[in-house]
Amino acid sequence: MAEFIEITDGAPIGQRGPAEHERRAQILKAADEHFRHYGYSKTSVAALGRAIGVSAAYIYRFFDSKQAIGEAVVAQVLSEMDAGLHEIAVGPELATARLRRLLLTMMQCSCDRFLKDQKVHEIVVVAMENNWCATVDHQHAVENAIRRVIIDGRESGEFERKSPLDEICSAIVAASLCFSHPKLLESESNEELERRLTIVTSLVLRSLAP
Amino acid sequence: MAEFIEITDGAPIGQRGPAEHERRAQILKAADEHFRHYGYSKTSVAALGRAIGVSAAYIYRFFDSKQAIGEAVVAQVLSEMDAGLHEIAVGPELATARLRRLLLTMMQCSCDRFLKDQKVHEIVVVAMENNWCATVDHQHAVENAIRRVIIDGRESGEFERKSPLDEICSAIVAASLCFSHPKLLESESNEELERRLTIVTSLVLRSLAP
Numbered sequence: 001m002a003e004f005i006e007i008t009d010g011a012p013i014g015q016r017g018p019a020e021h022e023r024r025a026q027i028l029k030a031a032d033e034h035f036r037h038y039g040y041s042k043t044s045v046a047a048l049g050r051a052i053g054v055s056a057a058y059i060y061r062f063f064d065s066k067q068a069i070g071e072a073v074v075a076q077v078l079s080e081m082d083a084g085l086h087e088i089a090v091g092p093e094l095a096t097a098r099l100r101r102l103l104l105t106m107m108q109c110s111c112d113r114f115l116k117d118q119k120v121h122e123i124v125v126v127a128m129e130n131n132w133c134a135t136v137d138h139q140h141a142v143e144n145a146i147r148r149v150i151i152d153g154r155e156s157g158e159f160e161r162k163s164p165l166d167e168i169c170s171a172i173v174a175a176s177l178c179f180s181h182p183k184l185l186e187s188e189s190n191e192e193l194e195r196r197l198t199i200v201t202s203l204v205l206r207s208l209a210p
Numbered sequence: 211m212a213e214f215i216e217i218t219d220g221a222p223i224g225q226r227g228p229a230e231h232e233r234r235a236q237i238l239k240a241a242d243e244h245f246r247h248y249g250y251s252k253t254s255v256a257a258l259g260r261a262i263g264v265s266a267a268y269i270y271r272f273f274d275s276k277q278a279i280g281e282a283v284v285a286q287v288l289s290e291m292d293a294g295l296h297e298i299a300v301g302p303e304l305a306t307a308r309l310r311r312l313l314l315t316m317m318q319c320s321c322d323r324f325l326k327d328q329k330v331h332e333i334v335v336v337a338m339e340n341n342w343c344a345t346v347d348h349q350h351a352v353e354n355a356i357r358r359v360i361i362d363g364r365e366s367g368e369f370e371r372k373s374p375l376d377e378i379c380s381a382i383v384a385a386s387l388c389f390s391h392p393k394l395l396e397s398e399s400n401e402e403l404e405r406r407l408t409i410v411t412s413l414v415l416r417s418l419a420p
Contacts, residue, residue: 207417
């Protein structure tokens with residue numbers, strides 16, 4: 001009984017069955033490869049089954065739809081990005097320097113992910129347009145990293161303390177979309193994205209001046 | 211000789227022949243209707259000719275390609291928007307109020323144009339991705355409207371005067387993309403766009419504080 005609870009508790013919504021970690025990892029690895037190679041929309045659950053020598057029905061023991069598999073893959077991609085942002089947010093530098101690095105990293109991660117790997121780009125755009133959990137979690141992770149730095153900067157006296165904290169964090173995320181939103185990256189040059197990063201970072205820092 | 215110079219001088223690049231204004235207007239009207247109804251990519255120059263009872267060859271006396279017709283249509287759409295922004299920029303209100311209205315109008319025009327009229331949206335996205343003259347002119351018009359207001363706000367003491375004027379104007383345009391870029395409007399709700407407008411406007415005004 002204890003084992004049963006341990007295994008099923010905390011399983012993400014839409015993902016079924018016992019936590020047979022190796023099999024699940026094998027499915028996600030095949031899905032990641034297929035989505036990168038053929039794209040999300042052109043990959044079927046049956047094809048994933050063939051790739052690892054099991055039936056589609058077997059895969060449905062772990063994930064109740066192709067979308068659930070897609071969500072898990074996107075969650076993996078985004079959580080790597082989030083871990084990097086968190087590390088910067090809790091680092092030893094001045095808040096101003098950390099905020100600069102956060103914004104720079106948001107741009108770099110987006111470019112690395114979405115420009116070099118068009119097929120990953122496709123699945124993340126599908127995820128964003130449909131508000132998949134993973135992208136909502138990612139938004140929270142980005143806002144949390146920024147919030148941490150703003151709070152530290154207020155304590156150290158680097159930033160003003162009058163404006164509502166939540167609003168400030170959301171506004172910085174929104175203003176940063178011009179150099180980090182996957183849909184805008186498709187058609188902008190690296191030079192243009194770097195130009196936007198530079199001037200929007202300065203604008204944000206001026207808005208935080210005490 | 212004087213007449214020849216008068217007619218050809220100042221003709222936009224890619225648009226040929228004498229300025230037979232009525233015929234040109236007739237072609238643009240047909241093009242505007244076709245682009246709205248069928249989309250830019252599915253409209254041929256031959257179809258435009260059929261619509262107004264002339265040959266494709268006749269249309270090529272006025273425009274040297276379908277793109278030249280598309281550019282003229284996009285220029286018309288965007289120049290209406292630009293005229294509205296200019297009117298606000300030179301208005302009698304305080305610079306702070308004018309800046310608020312400029313940003314609001316940028317969002318509203320984008321929503322009106324691009325959400326209600328998906329086919330116009332298509333041609334403007336084509337134009338932006340290919341850096342057609344009309345979209346570059348539009349960028350300048352938007353920046354000029356903002357510049358005018360910033361200069362007035364510096365003179366009246368509403369805004370700080372230390373930061374480089376060009377950088378400030380470009381940064382405001384970049385930060386505003388999150389609520390006005392056609393590619394982002396496709397997938398965002400009106401509520402989300404209004405939320406971004408509100409918080410980014412406040413961020414911009416804080417950054418301008420003296």
